[in-house]
Amino acid sequence: MPGRVIIDESNTFFYGETNLEGVLDLVSRSKKPVQELAWASIGNVLTAIQICEAHDRGVLVPWNSWRHEFYKPMGTLHDADRGGFIFAPEVGLHENVHELDFSSLYPNIICTRNVSPDVIRCDCHSDRDDVPGLGYSICDDRGYLVDVLQPIIDARDEIKAAIRHEKERDDPDEDRLAELEGRSGALKWILVACFGYQGFSNAKFGRIECHEAINAFAREILLTAKQRLEAGGWRVVHGIVDSIWVTPDPDVNDEDREDLQTLATEITERVEIRLEHEAQYDWVAFVPQRESDAGALTKYFGKVAGDDDFKIRGIEARQRSTPPFIEDVQRDCLDRLDTTRSPDAVLGRLERAIDELQAGNVAVERLIERNRVSKPLEGYSQNTQNVAALKRAREQDLAVHPGQDIEYVVVDDEKSSRDRVALAHEEIETYDASYYETQLVRAVESVLSPLGWDRTDIRRELSGERDAVLSSFGASNELS
Numbered sequence: 278m279p280g281r282v283i284i285d286e287s288n289t290f291f292y293g294e295t296n297l298e299g300v301l302d303l304v305s306r307s308k309k310p311v312q313e314l315a316w317a318s319i320g321n322v323l324t325a326i327q328i329c330e331a332h333d334r335g336v337l338v339p340w341n342s343w344r345h346e347f348y349k350p351m352g353t354l355h356d357a358d359r360g361g362f363i364f365a366p367e368v369g370l371h372e373n374v375h376e377l378d379f380s381s382l383y384p385n386i387i388c389t390r391n392v393s394p395d396v397i398r399c400d401c402h403s404d405r406d407d408v409p410g411l412g413y414s415i416c417d418d419r420g421y422l423v424d425v426l427q428p429i430i431d432a433r434d435e436i437k438a439a440i441r442h443e444k445e446r447d448d449p450d451e452d453r454l455a456e457l458e459g460r461s462g463a464l465k466w467i468l469v470a471c472f473g474y475q476g477f478s479n480a481k482f483g484r485i486e487c488h489e490a491i492n493a494f495a496r497e498i499l500l501t502a503k504q505r506l507e508a509g510g511w512r513v514v515h516g517i518v519d520s521i522w523v524t525p526d527p528d529v530n531d532e533d534r535e536d537l538q539t540l541a542t543e544i545t546e547r548v549e550i551r552l553e554h555e556a557q558y559d560w561v562a563f564v565p566q567r568e569s570d571a572g573a574l575t576k577y578f579g580k581v582a583g584d585d586d587f588k589i590r591g592i593e594a595r596q597r598s599t600p601p602f603i604e605d606v607q608r609d610c611l612d613r614l615d616t617t618r619s620p621d622a623v624l625g626r627l628e629r630a631i632d633e634l635q636a637g638n639v640a641v642e643r644l645i646e647r648n649r650v651s652k653p654l655e656g657y658s659q660n661t662q663n664v665a666a667l668k669r670a671r672e673q674d675l676a677v678h679p680g681q682d683i684e685y686v687v688v689d690d691e692k693s694s695r696d697r698v699a700l701a702h703e704e705i706e707t708y709d710a711s712y713y714e715t716q717l718v719r720a721v722e723s724v725l726s727p728l729g730w731d732r733t734d735i736r737r738e739l740s741g742e743r744d745a746v747l748s749s750f751g752a753s754n755e756l757s
Contacts, residue, residue, distance in 0.1 A: 439457055442519075604720075620730060
């Protein structure tokens with residue numbers, strides 16, 4: 278309809294992840310129509326922005342990707358086929374932890390190191406070794422990818438500064454903040470994708486050597502930061518790609534330890550990318566992998582210094598499929614761990630939650646699971662709960678397409694048919710308490726595993742507590 282724009286909220290990425298202001302910002306940069314941009318992928322929008330730059334330069338746009346991979350010896354291929362640097366987290370609870378982040382590391386590497394498909398491994402400087410460890414040269418001519426990303430980086434820095442300024446006001450304008458947050462979020466998604474898209478085989482302007490070079494520079498930068506921080510009296514407890522967590526080294530006297538902000542400034546000047554102090558935590562707990570003692574790279578939680586909130590990553594409270602009841606119990610357990618540092622207090626909360634479940638006192642609305650459908654029903658080979666829900670939806674003539682969510686309550690997890698679950702809109706009279714008890718134990722295991730507990734220990738402790746309660750109950754009856 279002329280003069281109207283329709284955004285389908287059930288089939289949109291950017292509008293769902295940001296807001297209308299974020300969508301409109303990208304419209305101005307990509308020249309895509311609003312309704313088309315709303316459903317477009319990140320790579321689609323990034324390509325549109327790159328095409329705009331190509332037009333401004335008078336460069337023809339290839340119909341398909343055409344840049345082949347340069348020949349390289351097996352040794353170089355082995356060295357190049359690596360990701361960013363990772364320092365495995367030290368599983369456990371660490372106190373007085375600081376988190377440092379490199380600002381937009383990969384996009385800034387592209388801009389400060391001039392990494393671009395049109396200048397990487399150029400013939401005019403083939404004798405140079407510009408990329409650490411790989412021997413790739415980079416031409417002195419400014420690459421087009423730099424001109425694509427630098428305005429986005431600068432715009433996002435300005436928006437973030439405006440957000441900080443607005444929050445510092447006595448009476449922040451919430452509408453203004455929402456607008457700025459939306460624009461910042463939209464630009465962040467483009468910056469996040471620009472690195473990976475260089476390694477995508479179908480990217481119009483991609484080149485795998487750019488992807489490899491960016492990773493090589495990132496590894497060198499993180500190692501440089503680690504070495505300087507440790508030399509300044511700080512111990513690294515975790516590091517992943519562009520973030521690093523440090524705590525005071527107990528073997529270094531406080532008077533000999535260098536100021537963290539001063540170190541961050543020095544590292545910034547050395548690597549030419551801003552190292553920011555992201556947060557200080559009273560404590561941070563790094564979670565082990567489910568079936569291993571090694572630290573999970575992206576699972577941790579911590580108490581932000583001077584704040585009532587926790588920063589949570591990777592565990593159930595951050596997972597969109599987690600039912601509200603499970604999430605609330607896990608957050609209560611975090612509060613108890615923060616207050617007491619005692620597993621007993623956490624287990625006490627778990628036991629009360631299990632009692633609520635077994636007594637049937639939990640409202641079914643608080644047990645709804647929400648999962649995203651990844652393929653049509655016929656595409657699934659396993660009888661998962663999602664499959665049972667999709668079968669149930671089909672039985673009721675409800676169309677659920679890939680990319681959409683389906684919501685349900687598990688009513689009998691022993692079954693493999695559509696009767697395993699009930700859809701959220703149905704009248705649900707019961708739920709599978711044993712299934713949700715298992716989910717509770719897993720959630721509490723995430724909280725206690727940094728302290729050395731696993732689900733076997735939790736089950737054993739719960740069994741002992743229940744036996745003690747039953748014994749006490751029997752003894753009181755005998756006395757009476």
